[in-house]
Amino acid sequence: MGWLRNWKRRRVLARHRIDERLWNAVLSGLPFLRGLSPPESRRLRELSLLFLAEKQFSGTRGFALDDAMRLSIAVQACLPILELGIDRYDGWSEIVVHPGDFKVPVRETDDHGVVHEFDDQRAGESWQGGPVVLSWDTAAHAPDMNVVIHEFAHKLDMATGEADGLPPLHSGMDRRAWVVAFRAAYEGFCDAVDRERETWLDPYAAEAPAEFFAVISEAFFQSPNETRRRYPDVYDQLRLFYRQDPAARLPT
DSSP, X not given: OHHHHHHHHHHHHHHOOOOHHHHHHHHHTOGGGTTOOHHHHHHHHHHHHHHHHXXXXXXXTTOOOXXXXXXXXXXXXXXXXXXXXXXXXXXXXXXXXXXXXXXXXXXXXXXXXXXXXXXXXXXXXXXXXXXXXXXXXXXXXXXXXXXXXXXXXXXXXXXXXXXXXOOOOOTTOOHHHHHHHHHHHHHHHHHHHHTTOOOSSOGGGGGOHHHHXXXXXXXXXXXXXXXXXXXXXXXXXXXXXXXOOHHHHSOO
């Protein structure tokens, strides 16, 4: 049924538009998009329009989402797939938005077999085959992180199963080169966190390889020059995976 889906998408693009003032207002609040070329900007706009048409947004506890909020989420979600296509987000449809951070019940078993149950406060969450859950307060007011890119990086990572920091690579990419680059960076980062050293990336990246991939994906798009300087091998792998080179389009 791919022909029907493609027909519907062409129809959406032919019949609908994103208001110019709204588009410019949203982009003005996302400075890491300033280096996009005109063709890239047009492609991002089309992807965002399709994303808005295909995904269902819902607010919790009566939280009302306006057009600017939905578009801001859509634009940031579509940046990682700018050169990959909207099909990368197939298989699920819902985006749940909380006004602020939210609590998730967690059940963990430690190394001694003791089960611990507690509520973990989060700004975002992604479910395999299910929704993306976001805190709007964090998405709008936390410039040191990008919870939208973070959670949608998890979605890309989950394309072949549970998130593990190794998304399905493109033909021609060297799986061993990816593993070597990310393993060295992750282990070095975890060592720095264990030694209680100050880190450039959010220490949360040490939680698991999947979290390191999501956090460094945020940095790849928001602070590409510094990411390339600190993690050149990882940057090269992300450049191949996302098929983008943000450092080339953003000033140092």
